[in-house]
Each structure stands twice: as C-alpha cells, then as structure tokens.
Amino acid sequence: MMPRYALEQFFGGDHQPMVTHVPHCKHLDMKLVEAAPCAGTVSLPWQERLVGNPATGVVFGGVITTLLDHACGLAVTCSLEKLIAIATLDLRIDYLRAAVPGCELFARAECYKSTRNVAFVRGTAWDEDVDDPFATCLATFMLGAHSAGHGADRMKNEAEQSS
Amino acid sequence: MSAIDEVIAQIPYARFLEVREDNDEDGSLVVLPFRDEIVGNVNLPAVHGGVVGAFLELTALLQLMEQGLERVPRPINFNIDFLRSVGPRDTCGRAEIVKHGRRIANVRVLAWQEDPARPVAAGIGNFLL
Numbered sequence: 001m002m003p004r005y006a007l008e009q010f011f012g013g014d015h016q017p018m019v020t021h022v023p024h025c026k027h028l029d030m031k032l033v034e035a036a037p038c039a040g041t042v043s044l045p046w047q048e049r050l051v052g053n054p055a056t057g058v059v060f061g062g063v064i065t066t067l068l069d070h071a072c073g074l075a076v077t078c079s080l081e082k083l084i085a086i087a088t089l090d091l092r093i094d095y096l097r098a099a100v101p102g103c104e105l106f107a108r109a110e111c112y113k114s115t116r117n118v119a120f121v122r123g124t125a126w127d128e129d130v131d132d133p134f135a136t137c138l139a140t141f142m143l144g145a146h147s148a149g150h151g152a153d154r155m156k157n158e159a160e161q162s163s
Numbered sequence: 164m165s166a167i168d169e170v171i172a173q174i175p176y177a178r179f180l181e182v183r184e185d186n187d188e189d190g191s192l193v194v195l196p197f198r199d200e201i202v203g204n205v206n207l208p209a210v211h212g213g214v215v216g217a218f219l220e221l222t223a224l225l226q227l228m229e230q231g232l233e234r235v236p237r238p239i240n241f242n243i244d245f246l247r248s249v250g251p252r253d254t255c256g257r258a259e260i261v262k263h264g265r266r267i268a269n270v271r272v273l274a275w276q277e278d279p280a281r282p283v284a285a286g287i288g289n290f291l292l
Contacts, residue, residue: 024211027200051175052224053235060176061238062217069213085204088212092242146248148206 004037006083007152010159011035018074021155025070028063032074033106040074041108042067046101057101064105064125064135065093071109072121072139079111079119080143083153087145089118093137100134103127109137117143167191170228177221180214185255189279193222195254202251210249215274218256219243219286223270226258227290236268241288249283252276261287268292 005011010018012035019025019032019042028050033041044050044067052060069091076086099105109123118140125135167184171177180201185194195201195210195218203211220241227236254274261269272286273279 021205022211023199023202023205024214049175049179054173054175055235060174060217060221061241062213062220063176065216065220065241065243066211066213069211069216073212085206087248088243088245090242090244091212091216092240093216093238094240095238098237146207148204151204151206153206 004081005078006080007035007078007156011037011078015159017155017159018152019070021152022070024066028066030067030070035074035078038075038079038111039109040071040078041106042071042074044105046103046105056098058098059101059105061093061095064095064099065091067105067107068093068109068123068125068135068137069139071107071123072137073141075109075111075121075123076119076141077150077152079114083150083156084143085145085148085150086119087142089140089142091137091139093135095135097134100127106130114143119143165191166229167193167225170225176217180218180221182218182221189257192255192257193218193225195256197251197253207248208251210254212245215245215249215254215284216241216243216286218254219272219274219284220288222256222272222274223258223286223288223290226260226270227268227292230263232292236290236292239267239289239291241286244285246285247281247283250276254283255279266292
C-alpha cells in the first residue's frame with residue numbers, strides 16, 4: 001500500500017534533514033523536534049546574534065517569524081500526499097509576551113484544513129512551558145505554487161538512494 | 164553614519180541579516196543583501212519567507228527608531244503578505260508610519276527587488292512604544 005503522506009517515512013524526530021535541507025535553517029541551527037501527520041515542531045537554540053533588544057537580551061521578533069513560518073511550512077509539507085511546491089501566502093503573528101532571554105525556543109504548527117489550492121495553518125511558539133506560549137500565528141499556503149518542485153525533493157531522493 | 168545605520172549597529176539581529184541603509188529618488192530605504200545563507204527554497208532559489216518577514220518587521224522598527232524613541236518598540240502583531248517569490252537578488256524595503264499614537268504605532272512596509280512597482284512582500288503591524 002502506498003503511504004498516505006509523501007514524507008511519511010521521515011515522520012518522528014530523528015530525520016534532521018527535514019529541517020536542515022533548507023540553507024537558512026541550517027545557518028540558524030534550527031532543529032527538528034517532531035514531524036507528524038499535518039503537523040511539525042521545530043526548535044532554535046538561544047543565540048546572541050539573534051537578539052533584537054541588546055538592553056534586555058530578548059530575541060528579535062522576526063526570528064520568531066522565521067521559526068513559526070518554518071513550523072507552518074513543515075506542517076503543510078507533512079500534510080501532502082504528493083510532494084508539490086508550497087509557498088506562504090500570508091502569515092500573521094501575535095506576540096503575546098517577550099521570549100525569555102537565554103532560553104531555547106520551540107514552535108509547533110498544525111495544518112488543519114487543505115483545499116485544492118490552499119492550506120490553512122495555525123502555530124504556537126513557547127520557551128519554558130508549552131502551556132505558556134509567547135507567540136501564536138495563523139498562515140495560509142498556496143499548494144502547487146510553482147513548477148520548480150518542493151524544496152524537500154532532493155532530500156527525499158538522497159534518503160531513498162542511500163537506503 | 165546615518166541615524167538608521169546607528170540603530171542597525173546596535174541590533175545584533177540586524178547585523179546578522181547584514182541590512183544597510185540606502186537611498187533612491189524617493190528617499191531612504193533599507194536593503195537586505197542576498198546571500199546563500201538566507202535561502203529557503205533551493206530549487207527556485209528563493210529567500211526564506213521567515214527572513215522576508217523579519218526584514219519587513221526590521222524595516223518598520225528602524226522607521227520608528229528613527230523618530231528618536233527612548234526605548235526599542237515592542238511588536239504586538241505583524242501581518243505579512245507574500246506577493247511574489249523573492250529571488251537571489253538584493254531586496255529593498257521602505258516603511259511608512261500610518262499612525263503614531265502615544266502608546267501604539269501602526270506601520271506599513273513594502274519590499275521589492277528590481278522594480279518598486281512590483282512588490283515582493285507587504286507587511287503591516289502594531290508596535291507598543
């Protein structure tokens with residue numbers, strides 16, 4: 001039987017290329033926590049270079065944008081039955097409080113609805129306590145956005161060739 | 164050093180993105196130089212959407228900081244519309260303060276690559292002053 005999801009073989013938390021195949025995520029030292037059906041969780045270690053306010057040591061808001069955007073993209077990717085190109089249409093972030101300086105950051109997103117052309121996603125970011133998030137987001141993604149293929153295509157091919 | 168460049172020098176993440184101030188016929192703008200480290204999709208290639216969002220937010224923040232605020236404004240929310248794929252070229256951004264209240268400022272940002280009439284992303288957000 002064919003797997004229901006295109007990347008089902010990489011679900012779980014072990015296959016780091018799910019995140020590191022993206023150059024910017026590798027550059028940020030972003031990690032995969034878990035890939036699951038229609039959901040994704042990623043983490044980011046605290047780094048001095050990502051600070052937005054040197055007086056407080058709080059990470060720049062845009063870094064949280066990147067973390068949440070990536071969790072949302074991962075959730076959509078993990079919802080695909082066929083690996084087609086996706087692109088963020090829009091993303092709205094609410095900053096509920098400042099992230100705790102020095103803390104590792106986490107973001108989890110869930111793709112809760114897909115139509116033929118559009119996927120709808122919501123996400124949450126937290127540091128010390130999953131039940132005390134510092135940011136939430138809503139995003140929509142275009143499915144089959146272009147003909148260049150999904151960025152994870154190469155990762156999947158490499159994994160299949162080496163197995 | 165301009166006022167914007169001075170603020171950039173104080174923000175570690177702004178230095179991390181290597182943004183700088185520039186000018187065109189309409190005035191000052193912020194530039195995000197392209198480099199391989201900010202790529203999100205290697206197939207196109209295109210800049211990571213998160214970086215585009217962060218750049219818009221940073222451009223908005225720099226516009227506010229240029230007003231001579233005592234402390235760094237805190238974002239309350241930010242909305243990003245991704246209009247076109249952001250290719251392997253430098254990206255320009257310009258912000259406009261829609262409303263500068265006593266506690267809240269509303270700022271709109273537009274980003275483009277070669278042609279300002281063909282924006283690649285648009286952002287709008289509220290900041291706590």
